[in-house]
Amino acid sequence: MKKLSAFFYRFSTGRTALAGLVIFLVFSALTLPAQTAQTEFYSQGMGGPDTSLLYNGETLYNMAETHGVEGRAAFLKARWTFDLAFPLVFTLFFITSISWLINRILKSGSPLRMFNLLPLAGMLFDYLENTATSLVMAAYPVHNKWGETLAPIFTPIKWLFVIVSLLLVVIGLVLYAVRLVIKRKQ
16 A cells, blocks of 8 residues: 555656646536436436435435436446546546645655545445446346445445545645745745
């Protein structure tokens, strides 16, 4: 893990962090509105599991029912096209931003530098969530107990790591700005 963390520090220059931000913003602007509209259309306002924080297996099964045949097919297609790419995009943004900021805030021997790996957990749990929800959607009307049990566990864990990653970026920006102000005063 230390080697992977060190690789991300070497990789995360100002340019790569900025590129990660631009890719995230462009990808979000170009794809999220259509994906959100599609989800709302097929879920009839019920939403989808990936944007929910807490739900249970019964709710997930009801989502599969509400989506209908065409909606479940669209859901599966989205999970294995758009939602393969989006976790990579937000992870690139978080890792490069966090690594670049931590590199300017913490000394090289600090164990806190390993925080730059936290976005990988968000990506992993996003993929696990996609797999579990896909099992439920693909099996409908048969209950897929694995998917119905695991998806409601994976989703809040994914959101925990995504939120912590976002907080690390915000905290990193604040600490970096404070450090710049202190340097200018000296």
